Amino acid sequence: MLSVVPSPVVVRAPSKVNLHLSVGDQRADGYHELTTVFQALSLSDEVSVVPAKALRVSVRGENASSVPTDERNLVWKAAVLLADAVGREPLVDITIDKGIPVAGGMAGGSTDAAATLVALNALWELDLSREELTDLAAQLGSDVPFVLHGGTAVGTGRGEKLLPVLSRNTFHWVLALAKGGLQTPAVFRELDELREKGSPPRIGEPEELMHALASGDATALAPLLGNDLQAAAVSLLPQLRRTLRAGVTAGALAGIVSGSGPTCAFLCADSDTAVAVGAELSGAGVCRTVRVASGPVPGARVVTSESIG
Numbered sequence: 001m002l003s004v005v006p007s008p009v010v011v012r013a014p015s016k017v018n019l020h021l022s023v024g025d026q027r028a029d030g031y032h033e034l035t036t037v038f039q040a041l042s043l044s045d046e047v048s049v050v051p052a053k054a055l056r057v058s059v060r061g062e063n064a065s066s067v068p069t070d071e072r073n074l075v076w077k078a079a080v081l082l083a084d085a086v087g088r089e090p091l092v093d094i095t096i097d098k099g100i101p102v103a104g105g106m107a108g109g110s111t112d113a114a115a116t117l118v119a120l121n122a123l124w125e126l127d128l129s130r131e132e133l134t135d136l137a138a139q140l141g142s143d144v145p146f147v148l149h150g151g152t153a154v155g156t157g158r159g160e161k162l163l164p165v166l167s168r169n170t171f172h173w174v175l176a177l178a179k180g181g182l183q184t185p186a187v188f189r190e191l192d193e194l195r196e197k198g199s200p201p202r203i204g205e206p207e208e209l210m211h212a213l214a215s216g217d218a219t220a221l222a223p224l225l226g227n228d229l230q231a232a233a234v235s236l237l238p239q240l241r242r243t244l245r246a247g248v249t250a251g252a253l254a255g256i257v258s259g260s261g262p263t264c265a266f267l268c269a270d271s272d273t274a275v276a277v278g279a280e281l282s283g284a285g286v287c288r289t290v291r292v293a294s295g296p297v298p299g300a301r302v303v304t305s306e307s308i309g
């Protein structure tokens with residue numbers, strides 16, 4: 001008799017950079033009201049799922065040892081949430097191949113959670129719609145719906161209420177990965193403290209930035225990039241100031257702290273410039289390592305799914 005060994009379902013999901021991240025005051029529930037414009041980038045993680053006797057998570061790649069493999073991992077939470085929603089046990093082995101820096105402000109954990117929802121939807125042949133997956137994604141974290149959908153989108157609320165944004169052309173980025181990580185809640189706390197002590201400048205509305213995206217003009221987009229969390233990230237890790245300066249000196253159009261940091265993202269005029277800026281930055285000793293990426297790219301999607309006999 002032929003025994004069928006299922007091969008894994010593999011899903012690739014993007015990282016994100018916030019082109020615009022304006023942070024309002026803290027709400028009664030402790031969260032801050034955000035207006036953000038996300039772009040999905042080609043720097044990605046891959047998540048593979050295969051049926052197993054128990055739920056198990058393993059992590060390989062970029063800084064894997066700092067990622068928990070138990071119920072604290074967002075993929076664990078995603079598997080349990082989806083299994084509960086459809087009334088089955090989460091009996092799967094999940095492997096995460098990390099390309100996205102851990103605690104880097106690029107939504108790595110959220111990406112893996114979105115990838116897990118898509119992978120298990122395929123593995124268990126659930127046929128859940130994107131809308132149904134989006135509802136589950138929003139329960140897992142504010143960035144999860146975006147990395148599920150990808151592209152370019154404006155997010156409000158905690159960032160989870162999404163509307164797609166028209167974006168022409170591909171934009172070219174260099175990402176400077178920092179030596180340590182920054183925990184998102186600590187960065188928000190630091191911003192609250194900076195705002196209590198003084199009034200760090202707040203970025204305005206993203207209308208002009210949306211026009212630049214629609215025109216596909218990187219030179220017009222560059223001066224409009226803005227992040228209210230940048231002052232807080234730099235206050236916690238002052239060396240980021242040097243990193244940001246070094247990227248612009250190397251020829252980037254603009255540099256910005258990505259989300260809550262500490263990854264710095266540099267927008268470049270074209271892919272050749274991005275490679276040159278990346279090379280210069282990696283030689284300048286201002287970051288741990290450098291990656292070149294482009295965006296927008298699609299959200300979490302299956303890259304292989306076959307059964308072999």
Ligand code: ATP
Nearest residue numbers: 073074102103104105106107108109110112184259
């Ligand atoms: P965001 O940009 O969404 O604020 P981030 O990119 O700064 O997040 P993550 O890489 O998502 O940060 O990790 C934040 C913390 O979450 C890590 O320190 C880690 O302990 C925990 N974590 C849980 N699941 C994962 C996962 N699958 N990948 C990475 N970190 C995870």
